[in-house]
Amino acid sequence: MSEMSAWTIAAIAEAIRARRVSPVEITRACLERIERLDGRLRSFVTADADGAMRAARAREADVAAGTLRGPLHGVPLAYKDLCHVPGLPTSCGTLTREYFVGSSPCTAVARLEAAGAVTLGKLNMTELALGPFGENPHHGDPQNPWAPGHVSGGSSSGSGVATAAAFALGALGSDTGGSVRLPAACCGIVGLKPTYGRVSRAGVMPLSWSLDHVGPMARTVRDVALMLGVIAGHDPRDATTSRRPVPDYAARLEAPLAHLRLGVPENYYFDRLDGEVARAVEAAVRVLDGVGVKVTPVHVPDPEIVSGCSNLLSRTECAAVHVRVAKDRPHELQETVRLRIEVGYHVSAYDYLQAQRLRARLAREFVAEVFDKVDLLVAPTIPEPAPSYAAATAGTAEERVERMGRFSRLTRPFNGLGLPALSVPCGFSADGRPLGLQIVGRPFAEAAVLRLGHAYEQAAGWLSRRPPIE
Amino acid sequence: LPDGQRTFSTLEEPMADIARTVKAQLADLAAIIERTTADLSLAEEPASFLVAIEEAADDE
Numbered sequence: 442m443s444e445m446s447a448w449t450i451a452a453i454a455e456a457i458r459a460r461r462v463s464p465v466e467i468t469r470a471c472l473e474r475i476e477r478l479d480g481r482l483r484s485f486v487t488a489d490a491d492g493a494m495r496a497a498r499a500r501e502a503d504v505a506a507g508t509l510r511g512p513l514h515g516v517p518l519a520y521k522d523l524c525h526v527p528g529l530p531t532s533c534g535t536l537t538r539e540y541f542v543g544s545s546p547c548t549a550v551a552r553l554e555a556a557g558a559v560t561l562g563k564l565n566m567t568e569l570a571l572g573p574f575g576e577n578p579h580h581g582d583p584q585n586p587w588a589p590g591h592v593s594g595g596s597s598s599g600s601g602v603a604t605a606a607a608f609a610l611g612a613l614g615s616d617t618g619g620s621v622r623l624p625a626a627c628c629g630i631v632g633l634k635p636t637y638g639r640v641s642r643a644g645v646m647p648l649s650w651s652l653d654h655v656g657p658m659a660r661t662v663r664d665v666a667l668m669l670g671v672i673a674g675h676d677p678r679d680a681t682t683s684r685r686p687v688p689d690y691a692a693r694l695e696a697p698l699a700h701l702r703l704g705v706p707e708n709y710y711f712d713r714l715d716g717e718v719a720r721a722v723e724a725a726v727r728v729l730d731g732v733g734v735k736v737t738p739v740h741v742p743d744p745e746i747v748s749g750c751s752n753l754l755s756r757t758e759c760a761a762v763h764v765r766v767a768k769d770r771p772h773e774l775q776e777t778v779r780l781r782i783e784v785g786y787h788v789s790a791y792d793y794l795q796a797q798r799l800r801a802r803l804a805r806e807f808v809a810e811v812f813d814k815v816d817l818l819v820a821p822t823i824p825e826p827a828p829s830y831a832a833a834t835a836g837t838a839e840e841r842v843e844r845m846g847r848f849s850r851l852t853r854p855f856n857g858l859g860l861p862a863l864s865v866p867c868g869f870s871a872d873g874r875p876l877g878l879q880i881v882g883r884p885f886a887e888a889a890v891l892r893l894g895h896a897y898e899q900a901a902g903w904l905s906r907r908p909p910i911e
Numbered sequence: 912l913p914d915g916q917r918t919f920s921t922l923e924e925p926m927a928d929i930a931r932t933v934k935a936q937l938a939d940l941a942a943i944i945e946r947t948t949a950d951l952s953l954a955e956e957p958a959s960f961l962v963a964i965e966e967a968a969d970d971e
Contacts, residue, residue, distance in 0.1 A: 637964055651960075681961065685968065746947055749940040756937070784933045792941040794957065795948045801959035802951065808967040839932055859964050886969035 445470060446607040446907045450516050450664035451691075453610060454557075457515040460504060464515030468497035468559050471517045475561070475608045478910055481589070483581035484602035486522045487529055488562040493517065496559045503557075512667055514557030519609040521597050522563040523570060523646035524550050529560075533646045534568040534596070535766065536579045536773045540646075547644030548679065549613055549655050549672040556671040561609050564599030569763055570615060570648045571778045572596055573623050573849040574833045578775060582830060586908035587629060588874050591827045594627030596620040600658050601628035605908055611659035611668055617648045617755060619822075619852025621656040622864035626822035626877025629866045629908065631665045631894065632658040634852075636884045637859030638683040640669070641676030647762050649755035650681075651797065652856045661904065662865060662895040666690035669887060685885055693888045694895040701893065703729055704739035704815030710851060715825035721868035721876045722821045725897065729819070732896045739818070742810055744854035747803045750796040751857035757793050760785025776838045777845070804858050804884075812883040817893055821851055822877030826870040851879065861887045865894045866903045873909075 443452075448467075456462045472490050479485055500515040520526060523533045524547035531541040554560060565583050567575055575598025576582045583598040585591040586605045593602045597614025601624025604612050614621040616634040625632025633656045640655045647653055657668035673687045705726055711719060730736045760767070760782050766774065767782045774782070811818060824847065834841060855862040860881050867878035878897065882890040898904060 636968075638961060683965065685965070746943060749943045753937065753940050753944065780933065784937065787934055788937060789941070792937075792944060795944050795951075797957035798951055798955045798959070799944060799948050800957075801955055801963040804960060804963045805967065808963075812967070842933070859960065882969065884964045884968045889969065 445474060448607060448610060449661050450513065450610045450659055450667055451661070454513060454516050457504065458509060464497040464500035464504070464559060465494070467515060468493050468517050468561070471561055471608055478606060479608060481584060482586060482602050482606055482910065483583045484565055484599040484606065484608060485519070486532055486563050486565050486580050486599065489529055489560065492528065493559055493561050500557060500559060509557065511556030511671065513553060513671060515559060516557065516610050517559045517561050518553055518611050519561040519564050519600070519603050520547070520550055520613045521566050521600050521615055523566065523615060524563070524613060525644045526550050526560060526563065529563055531563065531646070532580070534566040534570065534577050534580065537766070544644050545678060548641040548676045550644070552672050553668070564597070564603055564612060566599055567596035568775055568778045570596040570617060570620055570646070571759070571781050573619055573845050575601070575624060576830065576834065585627060585827050585874070586910050588827065588872070591829050591874065592627060592833050594624035594823070594827060597624050597658065601625060601630060604628065604630045604658050604660060606910055611657060611664055614656055614658050615645055615648070616654045616656050616856065617652045618751065618856055619849040621654070621658060622822050622852050622862060622877065622879060623849060625658055625864040627827040627875060629875030629906070630658055630660050631662050631863065631865050632656060633665050633669060633863045633887070633891070634855065634861065635669065635673065635887055636861045638681050639673050639861070639885065639887065641679040641682050643676055643678035649758040651754045651758060652751055654856065662863070662891055662898050663691055663694060665863070666694060666891045683885070688888050690888055690891055694892055696892055698733050698893065698896055701734040701817065701889070702815040703734040703736050703893070704811060704818045705736060706741045706818065706820055707738045708740055709744050710820040713824065714821060717870045718821050718823065718825060718876055722819070722878055725867040725878045725901065726819060728900050729893070729897055732900050734893070737815055739811055739815055741818070742803070742807050747854045747857040748850070750799055750803065751853055753788055753792060753796045756781065756785040757788040777841050780838060780842065800857060807858050808883055816882070817886070817889060818881040820879045820881065822864040822879040824848065824851060826874035826876060855881055860884060861890050863890045863894045865898055867901065868903060869906070
C-alpha cells in the first residue's frame with residue numbers, strides 16, 4: 442500500500458471492495474497518525490477512537506459477509522464540529538462542550554455513514570464559524586500543515602488540516618462566505634461549496650440560513666465528487682433542498698471538455714491580488730487553455746453589491762441564531778466574534794427584507810450576464826497565501842475584522858448568488874504555501890465544475906506534493 | 912431601545928468605537944441596497960431566490 446499521505450477515498454474504497462485492505466487496518470492507521478501528529482496541528486476537537494474502531498470492525502464484518510453499504514464502505518472521514526453526530530459533543534468551536542443541542546442528526550453525516558463511511562470524530566473550526574482564518578482560542582489554533590505558524594484558513598479549519606495531513610480521507614465543512622474553499626486553498630486540498638439547496642443543512646449549526654452551505658473537502662476532485670454524490674439531494678428536514686435528481690458526479694469526470702467556454706473575470710477578482718497568487722492563477726488559465734477549453738474574458742456584475750447584501754443578511758441572521766451566548770455569556774466569545782454578532786441587532790427589518798428581495802434579481806442578472814456567454818468562470822480563491830497567525834491577528838479588533846473581510850472577498854459573492862464553487866490547488870508561493878483556483882458554474886452545474894477541476898488537477902500535477910509534517 | 916442596543920452600551924469603549932464604525936458600514940450597505948432596490952418588481956419576494964436558482968439550473 443502507498444504512503445498514507447497519498448491515499449485517496451477512491452483508491453481506498455476500491456482496495457476495500459477488492460479485499461486488499463481492511464476497514465480496520467485503514468481506520469487504525471488514521472487514528473495512529475492523529476495520535477502521533479495532531480498534538481501540534483490541532484485539527485480534531487474530538488477523536489472518537491473507540492467509536493471509529495467499532496464502526497470499522499462492523500464494516501469489516503460486512504465485507505466478510507459480502508455486503509457493502511455503499512461507495513464509501515470502510516472509508517474514514519471526519520466532520521466539522523458543527524455537525525450534530527449522535528453520541529459526540531458539538532462545540533461549534535465555542536468554549537461550551539455541547540453548544541449545539543436539540544437538533545436531529547446531521548443528514549449529510551448520516552448519508553455518508555449509510556454509504557459505509559467510518560466516523561473518526563469532530564474537527565476544529567473558527568468559533569461559531571465566524572471568521573476566515575480558522576483560529577480557535579478554546580481548542581488550539583489549527584496549524585497549516587505546509588507552513589507551521591500560518592493559518593489554515595477557516596472557518597472549516599480542522600477539516601482543511603485533517604484532510605491535508607491525511608488524518609482523514611475526507612471531511613465535511615460548511616461555507617457561509619468561503620469557509621470550505623478558504624481552508625481548502627490554504628491547505629492545498631479540494632473543497633466544494635455546492636449550489637444553495639443541493640446539500641441538506643439539517644443537523645448543522647446555522648450561522649446564516651440564507652447563505653449556509655454544507656460541502657465536501659478531500660485531496661482530489663474525484664474524492665469530492667464521490668462525497669457529493671452521497672450527500673446531495675432532497676431532504677424533507679431541510680425545506681430549502683432541491684428535488685432535482687442527483688447525477689453520478691464521479692462517472693462524469695472524464696467527459697470531454699471540448700467546446701466548453703471558460704470565462705476569466707475582467708473586473709474585481711484580480712484587483713489587489715498578491716503577485717504570486719495572480720501569476721499562479723494566470724498560469725492555471727494557460728493550463729486550462731491547453732486542455733481544450735475556450736478561454737474568454739468576461740465582465741461580471743459588481744460583486745460588491747451581492748457581498749453587501751450577504752453581509753447584511755449574515756450579520757442579522759447570525760445575531761438571531763446566537764443571541765443567547767452573546768447576551769448570557771459574552772465573556773466566553775472572542776472579541777471579533779462578539780462584535781460581528783452584536784452588529785446584527787442594529788439591522789432594520791426593512792433593510793433585511795430588501796436585501797432578501799434583491800438577491801433573486803442579482804442571481805438572475807449574474808446568470809444572464811455571465812453564463813449566457815461562458816459555461817464556467819475561474820477566479821482566485823484567496824487573495825494572498827495563508828498569512829502567519831501573527832499577521833492575521835495583529836492590530837485592533839476593527840483592523841482584524843477588516844482583514845477578515847479582505848481575505849474572503851473572492852469567495853463571499855458566490856454564497857449570496859448560491860452558485861456552485863470549487864477550490865482546487867493551483868500551485869505554491871515561493872516559500873511553499875498553497876494557492877487556490879476557484880471554478881464557478883451556473884446553479885446545479887456541479888458536474889461541469891468538477892469535470893473542469895479534475896481536468897486541471899490531472900494536467901497541472903500539483904497532487905504529487907505533500908505537506909512536510911512527518 | 913431594543914435589547915441589542917442596550918448590549919452595545921455595555922461594551923468597553925474601544926468596542927463601542929468599533930461598533931460605531933461597523934454600524935456606519937451597515938448604513939452604507941443599506942444605502943446601496945436602497946438604491947439597488949429602487950426599481951425592484953413588486954412581485955419580488957424573499958422566496959424568489961430559490962425560484963431563480965431552479966430556473967437558472969444547468970440541466971446537463
